[in-house]
Amino acid sequence: MTYGTVTKDEIAIFRSITDPERVSTGESVIELHSKDESFHKRCKPEVVIFPKSSEEISKILKVANERGIPVTPWGAGTSLEGNPLPCMGGIVMDMQEMNRILEEREGDFQVVVEPGVVYKDLNKKFSKKGLFFPPDPGASATIGGMVANNASGIQTLKYGATKDYVMRLEVVLPTGEIINVGSNAVKSSSGYDLCRLFTGSEGTLGVITQITLRLAPLPLHFTAVLVNFNSVEDATQSIYQIMCTGIVPAALEFLDTNVIEAINLYKDTNLEEKPTLFMEFHGSNEAGLKEELSLIEEISISNKCSLYEAGIGRQERDRLWEARYDTFESMKNANKGMEIIIIDTAVPLSKYPKMVDFARNEAISKGIKGYIFGHAGSGNLHMGLIKDPKDAEQAERGMEANDAIVRCAIDLGGTATGEHGVGIGKRKFMAHEHGPSLEVMKRIKTLLDPNGIMNPGKVFF
Amino acid sequence: MTYGTVTKDEIAIFRSITDPERVSTGESVIELHSKDESFHKRCKPEVVIFPKSSEEISKILKVANERGIPVTPWGAGTSLEGNPLPCMGGIVMDMQEMNRILEEREGDFQVVVEPGVVYKDLNKKFSKKGLFFPPDPGASATIGGMVANNASGIQTLKYGATKDYVMRLEVVLPTGEIINVGSNAVKSSSGYDLCRLFTGSEGTLGVITQITLRLAPLPLHFTAVLVNFNSVEDATQSIYQIMCTGIVPAALEFLDTNVIEAINLYKDTNLEEKPTLFMEFHGSNEAGLKEELSLIEEISISNKCSLYEAGIGRQERDRLWEARYDTFESMKNANKGMEIIIIDTAVPLSKYPKMVDFARNEAISKGIKGYIFGHAGSGNLHMGLIKDPKDAEQAERGMEANDAIVRCAIDLGGTATGEHGVGIGKRKFMAHEHGPSLEVMKRIKTLLDPNGIMNPGKVFF
Numbered sequence: 001m002t003y004g005t006v007t008k009d010e011i012a013i014f015r016s017i018t019d020p021e022r023v024s025t026g027e028s029v030i031e032l033h034s035k036d037e038s039f040h041k042r043c044k045p046e047v048v049i050f051p052k053s054s055e056e057i058s059k060i061l062k063v064a065n066e067r068g069i070p071v072t073p074w075g076a077g078t079s080l081e082g083n084p085l086p087c088m089g090g091i092v093m094d095m096q097e098m099n100r101i102l103e104e105r106e107g108d109f110q111v112v113v114e115p116g117v118v119y120k121d122l123n124k125k126f127s128k129k130g131l132f133f134p135p136d137p138g139a140s141a142t143i144g145g146m147v148a149n150n151a152s153g154i155q156t157l158k159y160g161a162t163k164d165y166v167m168r169l170e171v172v173l174p175t176g177e178i179i180n181v182g183s184n185a186v187k188s189s190s191g192y193d194l195c196r197l198f199t200g201s202e203g204t205l206g207v208i209t210q211i212t213l214r215l216a217p218l219p220l221h222f223t224a225v226l227v228n229f230n231s232v233e234d235a236t237q238s239i240y241q242i243m244c245t246g247i248v249p250a251a252l253e254f255l256d257t258n259v260i261e262a263i264n265l266y267k268d269t270n271l272e273e274k275p276t277l278f279m280e281f282h283g284s285n286e287a288g289l290k291e292e293l294s295l296i297e298e299i300s301i302s303n304k305c306s307l308y309e310a311g312i313g314r315q316e317r318d319r320l321w322e323a324r325y326d327t328f329e330s331m332k333n334a335n336k337g338m339e340i341i342i343i344d345t346a347v348p349l350s351k352y353p354k355m356v357d358f359a360r361n362e363a364i365s366k367g368i369k370g371y372i373f374g375h376a377g378s379g380n381l382h383m384g385l386i387k388d389p390k391d392a393e394q395a396e397r398g399m400e401a402n403d404a405i406v407r408c409a410i411d412l413g414g415t416a417t418g419e420h421g422v423g424i425g426k427r428k429f430m431a432h433e434h435g436p437s438l439e440v441m442k443r444i445k446t447l448l449d450p451n452g453i454m455n456p457g458k459v460f461f
Numbered sequence: 462m463t464y465g466t467v468t469k470d471e472i473a474i475f476r477s478i479t480d481p482e483r484v485s486t487g488e489s490v491i492e493l494h495s496k497d498e499s500f501h502k503r504c505k506p507e508v509v510i511f512p513k514s515s516e517e518i519s520k521i522l523k524v525a526n527e528r529g530i531p532v533t534p535w536g537a538g539t540s541l542e543g544n545p546l547p548c549m550g551g552i553v554m555d556m557q558e559m560n561r562i563l564e565e566r567e568g569d570f571q572v573v574v575e576p577g578v579v580y581k582d583l584n585k586k587f588s589k590k591g592l593f594f595p596p597d598p599g600a601s602a603t604i605g606g607m608v609a610n611n612a613s614g615i616q617t618l619k620y621g622a623t624k625d626y627v628m629r630l631e632v633v634l635p636t637g638e639i640i641n642v643g644s645n646a647v648k649s650s651s652g653y654d655l656c657r658l659f660t661g662s663e664g665t666l667g668v669i670t671q672i673t674l675r676l677a678p679l680p681l682h683f684t685a686v687l688v689n690f691n692s693v694e695d696a697t698q699s700i701y702q703i704m705c706t707g708i709v710p711a712a713l714e715f716l717d718t719n720v721i722e723a724i725n726l727y728k729d730t731n732l733e734e735k736p737t738l739f740m741e742f743h744g745s746n747e748a749g750l751k752e753e754l755s756l757i758e759e760i761s762i763s764n765k766c767s768l769y770e771a772g773i774g775r776q777e778r779d780r781l782w783e784a785r786y787d788t789f790e791s792m793k794n795a796n797k798g799m800e801i802i803i804i805d806t807a808v809p810l811s812k813y814p815k816m817v818d819f820a821r822n823e824a825i826s827k828g829i830k831g832y833i834f835g836h837a838g839s840g841n842l843h844m845g846l847i848k849d850p851k852d853a854e855q856a857e858r859g860m861e862a863n864d865a866i867v868r869c870a871i872d873l874g875g876t877a878t879g880e881h882g883v884g885i886g887k888r889k890f891m892a893h894e895h896g897p898s899l900e901v902m903k904r905i906k907t908l909l910d911p912n913g914i915m916n917p918g919k920v921f922f
Binding site for chain 2: 105107108109110130149150151152156161163164173177178179180181183184185186187188189190191192193194196197199200201217218219220244245246247283284285287288289290291292295346347348349350351375378379380409413414415416417418419420421422426430433434435436437438440441443444445447448459
């Protein structure tokens with residue numbers, strides 16, 4: 001597909017649609033919108049537009065659609081798969097000025113927001129009302145970016161991913177049509193689930209301009225648990241056995257020795273450098289939690305844990321999770337000047353020990369430094385593979401290890417991406433993962449975006 | 462759209478594809494497939510086919526698609542909105558002979574089934590392994606029917622609807638293409654969520670031929686609670702306050718005085734004839750449950766309950782839920798010779814008291830006997846409106862009340878159907894509920910089923 005370029009003519013049109021200062025071709029703005037947190041190569045947009053309403057977006061999309069100009073929506077640029085990089089040029093639609101909380105419906109455990117609202121700000125605001133939006137991607141993402149990528153995180157195990165909280169969306173289609181999908185009722189069997197179709201579609205079907213989220217009540221009681229094991233196998237076996245009890249931890253994170261070393265270095269912590277589980281449990285009362293923990297302790301001991309620390313207080317618990325959130329930064333700190341390929345596969349739970357084992361051996365056999373961590377209770381494996389941008393041969397080995405690990409996950413019945421989305425890096429695995437249904441996805445893409453202007457070069461080739 | 466009819470020629474082709482005895486035009490078989498549990502009028506198919514594999518279905522669909530013959534998939538015929546009625550004639554594809562459990566993956570809490578497996582049989586089998594498929598539609602539905610309708614039920618409050626358990630589907634498209642959608646990994650952000658598109662599409666996009674379900678661990682401890690109130694308002698206020706605590710009951714059902722009367726008559730029970738809540742709580746330990754119940758009791762008392770009965774034993778609890786499951790039969794028993802319009806709206810939680818109030822007044826003002834019950838904790842209101850098939854004027858008033866109540870639900874931000882699907886009866890509300898996005902649903906329907914052979918006359922006009 002060939003795309004139109006943005007000429008002075010279009011710039012003038014876009015400036016007449018929005019305020020002139022919200023259409024930028026300035027070098028620093030272009031630069032800021034050419035890179036996310038991934039290792040994918042920089043792609044510069046021709047223009048960055050900061051819309052303030054769905055009506056403005058509708059008008060801009062009509063022009064772009066007629067002239068075949070690519071449009072790539074942008075949240076906070078924190079994604080890890082190149083999802084918002086304008087790889088065919090054109091317009092980056094930066095949603096950060098659409099950042100209003102439009103309606104607080106705490107009586108329904110719901111909130112209506114514009115896409116530019118920052119996740120952490122939303123939760124800060126609602127914590128006073130005893131409510132929160134649980135999927136926690138770690139990064140300082142916007143709600144719009146989280147919906148587009150179906151982001152999730154540490155507490156997805158108990159609370160679900162972003163998709164489980166999106167009740168209703170306003171979407172501007174590439175033709176400029178503005179539609180509303182979904183329902184404010186928590187239950188509905190009314191027609192096709194378009195809300196789910198747009199959630200996780202990575203901006204390839206339209207621009208999301210309004211989001212109704214379900215919120216969850218903040219847990220009344222919580223407690224963190226830290227367990228060390230002498231081997232990765234003992235740790236992964238424990239994960240599996242814990243999940244079989246029927247107790248659902250709020251978080252169940254696995255961190256290998258390399259990750260703990262990097263964290264100790266970066267955070268100046270003093271964690272034992274062994275395969276480790278960080279867990280958190282939420283409940284409506286302490287008596288219930290206490291009983292749950294006794295079962296967790298029993299399982300940990302039966303798998304020969306070298307340390308079991310439960311009943312961790314608020315402050316220590318916050319430090320623990322801060323350390324976990326800073327895993328990516330810790331890896332960067334320990335590998336200055338290097339690039340990090342972040343793996344994000346997910347497999348059925350019983351395959352998790354095998355997945356970890358394969359990933360570890362693959363890195364070792366390719367001579368690549370690997371850091372294994374991730375949302376183990378959900379079968380989601382993250383791994384940082386250290387890639388040297390100045391050593392083409394090493395970088396190639398790194399990519400080979402990446403590809404082998406992703407293919408292994410798919411062959412184990414899993415997915416190429418548990419939460420980071422397809423973006424640029426996972427496109428090559430889509431046919432292997434989806435088979436003939438990939439063709440159906442493409443037909444839907446062509447149906448809704450016949451000129452292919454929405455975030456081209458992502459999800460599909 | 463005009464449809465082809467099934468001639469001797471096609472019958473011969475279908476018989477050559479399947480065994481001859483699995484293609485029936487016998488009067489009793491035709492009769493059995495012309496009516497579900499709804500009040501919608503009988504529609505006879507021209508032929509009923511009982512396929513045994515997706516390959517057979519693929520071949521049949523190719524013929525039907527070329528010749529414009531309608532194809533309506535059939536589960537157990539227990540639906541309440543006319544969803545599987547062949548209202549344009551043609552083929553009924555009865556899935557009941559595809560009833561094998563294909564793979565038991567209890568290590569992943571998953572099972573792979575054919576669509577004809579009966580829900581209750583599945584749960585009986587897996588209860589021995591400590592697992593269950595929670596959405597409980599009450600009726601003896603097939604898994605295929607539940608997926609097609611996105612069925613849910615009493616325990617959806619805690620455990621979610623069918624859609625929350627469908628991980629992967631094999632679907633035969635009208636063109637005969639066989640595709641697989643979804644993933645065996647519990648987390649995935651890989652491409653468009655086609656699994657959700659087919660779930661709840663009521664057989665209008667293809668025939669579902671294989672289903673991978675997630676299963677939940679059976680709760681280790683459970684307890685039922687029965688509460689009576691002096692007024693509907695006190696009951697609905699309690700529902701709202703209970704949901705605000707953050708405690709998630711497994712079930713929270715509201716039954717009005719008329720329903721309790723009908724149940725007492727049919728089941729020979731001795732329930733107090735007052736607005737009533739049936740609740741159930743699940744937990745991993747008794748200590749936690751006990752603390753939860755003390756909060757529920759406090760709320761019930763503060764709303765002047767006339768009876769609060771907790772800690773109900775196994776036997777009594779089973780009787781309670783059996784009574785609830787037999788609500789529909791109880792209404793039929795109390796109104797012999799009458800038809801029952803079943804309302805299935807859902808609204809945001811804070812609107813539930815208003816919804817109940819409106820529904821009650823609407824029935825009273827139209828002089829229609831109404832029975833209000835439903836999955837109150839999820840904002841799902843059911844109501845049986847008694848319609849006299851021999852009194853056209855009364856029947857019309859009944860339909861007027863139905864329409865007013867459904868429109869009220871939509872205007873309160875809710876939906877025309879919480880769990881029964883659109884079928885025939887809710888089509889007229891789709892434009893009001895979905896606005897311009899209904900057009901997008903229709904485009905997707907036309908994309909995947911260009912000749913409109915799949916379950917025509919449902920969901921859309």
